[in-house]
Amino acid sequence: MNSCVALLRLFGVFIAALVVICAIRTFAVISSSDRKLSPCSKVEGDEFIELTERRWNAFKKTLTFKTISRESAQFDIEEFQGLLKHIIGEHPTVFSSKIVTYQFVANYSLLIHVQGKNRDLLPYMVAAHLDVVPVVESQWSVDPFNATEDAEGTLVYGRGALDDKGSLMAQLSALESFLKRGRIPERSFYLAYGHDEEVMGKVGAVNIARTLKRQSVDKLHFVIDEGMLVLKDMLPGIKQNIISIGVSEKGFLNLNISVEYTGGHSSMPNKESAVSIMARAVHRLHTQQMPALVDQLMEETLLKLAPVAGFPVNAVLSNLWLFRPLITWGLSNHKTLQGMARTTTAPTIFHAGTKSNVIPSSAWAVINHRIHPRDSKEEVLTHVRNTINDMRVTITELAGSYFPSHPISAFDRKTSLQYQVIADTAEQLFEGGITVPSLMVAATDTKHYLDLSDNIYRFNPVLVGPKDLASIHAEDELLSKDNYQRMINFYYHLFINADRTTVRELRHENHEL
Ligand SMILES: [Zn+2]
Known part of the structure; x- marks a missing residue:
């Protein structure tokens, strides 16, 4: 019983210490400010240009x-x-x-x-x-x-x-x-x-x-x-x-992924087809994105925003040492902001079949990647290969569609x-x-x-x-x-x-x- 109370006390002290550290850091970050230049005048001729x-x-x-x-x-x-x-x-x-x-x-x-x-x-x-x-x-x-x-x-x-x-x-x-x-x-x-x-x-x-x-x-x-x-x-x-x-600017890479597989009449479907294999590959790429990360650039952005954010956002942004996993999770689930934190993968073209009663023998898709500066083309290709994890899917780079990140x-x-x-x-x-x-x-x-x-x-x-x-x-x-x-x-x-x-x-x- 006594050891239980002692443990609880220790936990209480730990939480209190965390709160104090967070508060000190929050105060330190939000009280920092830069000296500004004087604002642009609003009088024509006085270093101001009026929109005539x-x-x-x-x-x-x-x-x-x-x-x-x-x-x-x-x-x-x-x-x-x-x-x-x-x-x-x-x-x-x-x-x-x-x-x-x-x-x-x-x-x-x-x-x-x-x-x-x-x-x-x-x-x-x-x-x-x-x-x-x-x-x-x-x-x-x-x-x-x-x-x-x-x-x-x-x-x-x-x-x-x-x-x-x-x-x-x-x-x-x-x-x-x-x-x-x-x-x-x-x-x-x-x-x-x-x-x-x-x-x-x-x-x-x-x-x-x-x-x-x-x-x-x-x-x-x-x-x-x-x-x-x-x-x-x-x-x-x-x-x-x-x-x-x-x-900096994200790079990009377009990949063509394709499958050749036995086709035939639609009345006699196999267990798999070019379409089903391709659909699974595309689904995997779409749902298993490359990991998001709060890097040095993102860290600087968040620290600059901390002083102007209201509570509790300012406390979270000022204490990345504690809230980094939470912020990373939030970023990776945000449609617009995720692009800042990771290489994004988006299937943009999907093609198979020409006739409603014929199982096509081939299918292909184009996958567009916007490459984060911390990732290389090779890392993106490895991720794509490992994610699809199916030797039947051929992965090729589209000619002239790769630019590295800056x-x-x-x-x-x-x-x-x-x-x-x-x-x-x-x-x-x-x-x-x-x-x-x-x-x-x-x-x-x-x-x-x-x-x-x-x-x-x-x-x-x-x-x-x-x-x-x-x-x-x-x-x-x-x-x-x-x-x-x-x-x-x-x-x-x-x-x-x-x-x-x-x-x-x-x-x-x-x-x-
Ligand atoms: Zn433009």
Whole structure:
């Protein structure tokens, strides 16, 4: 009896100690904060660019060019030429400036160079793309290429509004104002606009990278391209906007799996068939995903979110040493967030049979993998083989459909000048926002720029809620005036802040407890 009481007491002390440690850590994490730059002003001329009717119309017009990229079809040359002509016509200061040179790459991509005062500093590159994905017109509530505004005139609908003509025109509009105000940067930079990003950038971005190398530009200070966004009302219990900066990008791999097996008349089925074997293999792959893991990148994201989360989420996020299994379980069961924590497996094409009374002798499927940076192609293949565990299923890699995941760029704000500059600039526009590093789960042109820089960031300074997110690559894609104005000012401040050559001193963050 006595030993029982003693054991209970000991257990009580253990629980109390856990609670105290959790509380101390939670307090330490939530009380840490960085010193911010002063927010972007709201007075035109005072380092602020107001969205005038002219600037808005210039952007809207880009949405009327049908610069569609299709996997299997030629694109419409005249639409691309029209868009390029429009871009040049709308930014007379940029395209006549003495410090600007530009060239067309692979006919329709555009590479602009802005010469800075200090030739010893490494140049950086800001990228976007000119092309858009196709539309299913019947699903749109407006003409996708008519730049239709809503009744209040607060936003515009159009294919490419968010992906990626907003970035394209905001960058050029920012540069136009930058140069008009007589600014000359210390550090040189490039603006790079590929014309086939939506079909892998195999001509545009590839040749932009080659052009830079031919011009002896082997290293860039950093690259910033489209990517993660500023998330609003996306995570329960967090009211602040989350400025999500993609510091890496998942790779991908398409596998073809196939089965040959005795076919025959449907009145005499065998115990198994090509269809049943294939169905089992696909089911196994779909249900037995690769394991999820809270890695260093995810850990940093969670620690940054802890101070703004309410109780008890903040206590959980601040005490990963204790709650890691719980968080891992939560992530692996979340449809959207699981992609951040693991390589995902998705059967996307399934094919067998041509006639209702014939058992087919073959079946095949395509399995799409989005590869997490910690996994290699070989590890994915091993997982697929072991999961299917059936020698009758042939696994082959589809030609040209493998891209490795990207290296993880620096995301320590205290030591990485490049990450700090981008995070600082974003916070000038999104006051009170929390910057977190994250993993880009979709593909961008940056895959072709990996050789050019160790510091590649994927970020669009666009505030989105769950509804806006659903419109990317889907119907009724839109961009609001508020967002567009912020985008212009983000790039304007980036052109100023990127001149920095040393990291800014931040207040000490007490994460070491
Ligand atoms: Zn895009």
